[in-house]
Amino acid sequence: MTSAAGRPVLAIRDLTVALPMDAERAHAVEGVSFDVEAGEIVCLVGESGSGKSVTAQAVLGLLPPGQLRVTGGAIELEGEDLRAAPAARLRSLRGRAMAMIFQEPMTALNPVLTVGEQVREVFVTHGLLSPAERRERVIELFRSVQLPEPERLVNTYPHQLSGGQRQRVMIAMAFALEPALLVADEPTTALDVTTQARILEIMRTIQRARGSAVLFITHDFGVVADIADRVVVMRTGKVVEQGPRDAILKSPQHPYTRMLLEAVPSLDPDADGGASASAAALEVRNLSKTFAGGGWFRRGRTVEAVRDVSLVVRKGETLAVVGESGSGKSTLARCAVRLTRASSGEILLAGEDIAQLEAGALRPYRRRIQMVFQDPFRSLNPRRTVAAALVEGPVNYGVPGPEALARAKRLLGLVGLGDDALGRYPHQFSGGQRQRICIARALALEPDVLIADEPVSALDVSVQAQVLDLLADVRERFELAMLFITHDLRVAAQVADRVAVMSKGEIVETGPVADVFGSPQHPYSRALLAAAPGRGRL
């Protein structure tokens, strides 16, 4: 399927993109070279800051104006030098000869235009087809990405569709004019695993049928294992290694690639199922949470986010709650720490039911159950120092200031940060360091139960491994009961002793992690495990 002259669809040679003067390094991308042939999927992998997205945007000429600038090298699309192409030529190539799919299907579509209009606009922009033909073609495209009821869906707005449906609209838009090159920037990162599996399959099917060249950007080696023909690994703006998929995954040459691959958690559980004999620290019985909506003139809509859930977390044990978005796992966590009041059911903390306690009576129990949140970039107050964040909790519970500060220092040491961190502000730390601070903050109150809601989802894979190790370490050291909420089965397999699978507000299966992962009983658990990217290859 190579093009006429045998040349690659996309050829990048010595590409260099300069960062603004005040940035921490001079180049976002430096001396990057690789090809993408027709009919081939090339995965560009790397952690945040590796320059993979910048490379993609440079190809389409979509670098944010005024901030990033291509300063060297060549980008050739089917032999045409894109760096030399005038703006009008570049515009006419975009959408027609090269198209792009973005990460966030929630924000990548215009909220005030119907999705049909937005796909139709591709034809309008390039002056192709008559209005009636355009309509037909959009419906056909929607059908090809397996959107249900395409005739009706063309007239809906993005907010009326699910994340997976929106991403299908984006794929339909990108493939509309059968571009020679498709650039996909983390197209499935924001999606659930089962949705991700379907989207990847759709992309693969269309790509094969059309013989398009695909540059696929991802940080997820599971996805790489599933779809890549060739892999290019980037680190801090440079290509460290490239080659065929199996060569890279099975025998990586560069130490960085090896480190990345080793950091990917295995789907094989490594827990011993240990603490099942110890006392229950947190017990949830028949917990339900219903959200009621509606108003004076609107019909009330009620959502049963959590339905009749029961679980036990024992001292020194980690229970992972896995499920997709909307399964109710975060609501369950928020109810358990009483950030939200459960509609019914019991929450037993050391034998005492705290489910319906009023604020005053609840206060002594708050200390004993602490939480670590998903996004370390938003869960620390940007205007308070680390010391202030760590000391506040204990001081609220009557610990004298100097003692609280001493405890803060001890905890910082424990999570691998020095005393010098005390006087600094959250923005001076990396994501992984911030999550360490959040863990120290939770531990400062000496809790019995730690609830971690997707604590590593916002982190790069190498950092993720370190934070998971830290959590395992503190759990053991303080004999914590840990309730670990995650959508990532690999992470669950690594941290948990037992696992509970949630779907539509209910726990459908629970048991030792080895049993659930080894021989899932419930059809949903089986579907979830089957959708895990890179299964059998990593």
Next chain:
Amino acid sequence: MTGFLLQRLLATIPVMAVVAVVVFLLLHLGPGDPAAVIAGDYATPEDIERIRDRLGLNEPLHVQFLTWIGQVLTGDLGISIFSNLPVAQLIAQRVEPTLALSLGTLLVTVVVAVPLGVAAAWRAGAWLDRCLMGGAALAFAVPVFVIGYILIYVFAIKLAWLPVQGYSPLADGAGPFLRHLVLPVVALSFVFIALIARVTRASVLEVLGEDYIRTARAKGVTTFRLLRRHALRPALVPVVTVIGIAFALLVGGVVVTESVFNIPGLGRLTVDSVLRRDYPVIQGLILVFSAAYVITNLVVDLLYSVLDPRIRG
């Protein structure tokens, strides 16, 4: 959509009811005898008694309110104490000039300010943006009467292109109507252009950073189409809010402009009535202004739902 419309319409009823009660009590909340206040410092006891009788102030309060609200609902706003003319008639005479001035200003403002704001956002930080926003700051700072007198001096006195002052009703021909309107509308537009251009710039600038703008660029959409369809439309909600506030302000607050250009509008009627303590007229005007605010808000709310499908729910 019909449900939404109905809901918004019904929501205006309690607002107008509260306004009506406050307007009614206006006469009674002040210290002392309302009749004496209206009659002024040099009135005889007979004058006061006559006013009290005419306003029905001898009746119990609830009877007064019911009588008054009944009259208001049938369009009878009472009789002016100063001119002895029906208040409704006084106000009706003044509505046309004020509406012409307000709507004219609004039209000029939107037609000029929105494109300027979009252009400034598109070229944010560049010289075009700096010039436009500098000009906006200047237009904000100069009082409307100064602009008015400068315009009169240049275009009416020196160049003699346009009439100096006055108002010509639409019924007397569109030509004179428009010629009399040009200078006051332009004078009044300056500050609103400055305001709305700034709001548009800020709103469009925010939208230009959205992911879907990048999506549109990846499709090969031209700059003009990008700005008009993908950036301006989602950015219009805050702009429409400010335009609504601007219109409400215009209807009630164009006193200075009406004075400078000698236009017999509602603003001057308001000032005159307050100075003469002509309570029935003041009450009628407050009712009319409140209704204008409420209707403007209703229209703005409806525009929101037209502009942003997510608000339709």
